[in-house]
Amino acid sequence: MDVIPAIDLLEGRCVRLYQGDYAQAEIFSENPLEMALKWADQGAPRLHVVDLDGAKRGLPTNHGVLQDICAALTIPVQVGGGIRDRQTVESLLESGVSQVILGTAAVENPLLVEELCQAFPGQILVGIDARNGQVATKGWLETTTVQAVDLAQRMAEMGVAGIIYTDIERDGTLQGPNLHALRDLVSQVSIPVIASGGVSSLTDLLRLLSLEAMGVTGAIVGKAIYSGALNLPDAIQAVGQGRWQDVPPDLSSTTIA
Secondary structure, three states: OEEEEEEEEEOOEEEEEEOOEEEEEEEEEOOHHHHHHHHHHOOOOOEEEEEHHHHHHOOOOOHHHHHHHHHHOOOOEEEEOOOOOHHHHHHHHHOOOOEEEEOHHHHHOHHHHHHHHHHOOOOEEEEEEEEOOEEEEOOOOEEEEEEHHHHHHHHHHHOOOEEEEEEOOOOOOOOOOOHHHHHHHHOOOOOOEEEEOOOOOHHHHHHHHOOHHHOEEEEEEOHHHHHOOOOHHHHHHHHHHOOHHHOOOOHHHHHOO
16 A cells, blocks of 8 residues: 655645645645655655645646656656646646546546546546545535545546545544545445545554555555654555554544445
């Protein structure tokens, strides 16, 4: 299971949100490229970058920063945020992005997702961001009636390379991932799933590792590594050597769908 550092871009800076709230953005670096190089130097297998401005506006706005990051790194970079048409996907892939992440488009224009999966096999991911099991779109500003599991199944049928599942209520909180919701989702799709939201410790990562056999292939870490609560090299090593059987279950997650 990969441990994947996140870089969230807002007005050209590296920030972290609390439960997806733009009004609660904490700035961690004025230099996203410097932060990307730091995580790469510490052994990150790949990088997860989200253009928060793009997600909100419906059009990527931090393209220059993304180009600089892709040019400087030798590890794969997956990018999401405001990607809602083929031209944007092509532009990002040409600039060195290894995989693009579609979110709002998966709900509003599923035929586009199917077209892109056929045109760029293995390079299209879908981000499913959920509140209480319902999918949120447009930078998490709108919550739909679409169920996360239903959307995941439809996207799997269309040929996406994987799902990035974020529990919004856990994101940026350091309260641990929602294992119950994640287990429910991975049990109903046969494509890789990357977990995001709430990871705060090595224990959280090892709990996620227990779901690797079900299809959880990665865990995105954000606030924990920026705040110092989690050391990235230690996390990568722990997952590689992890004995999840020795980790106590996360009982709190069994009551939250």
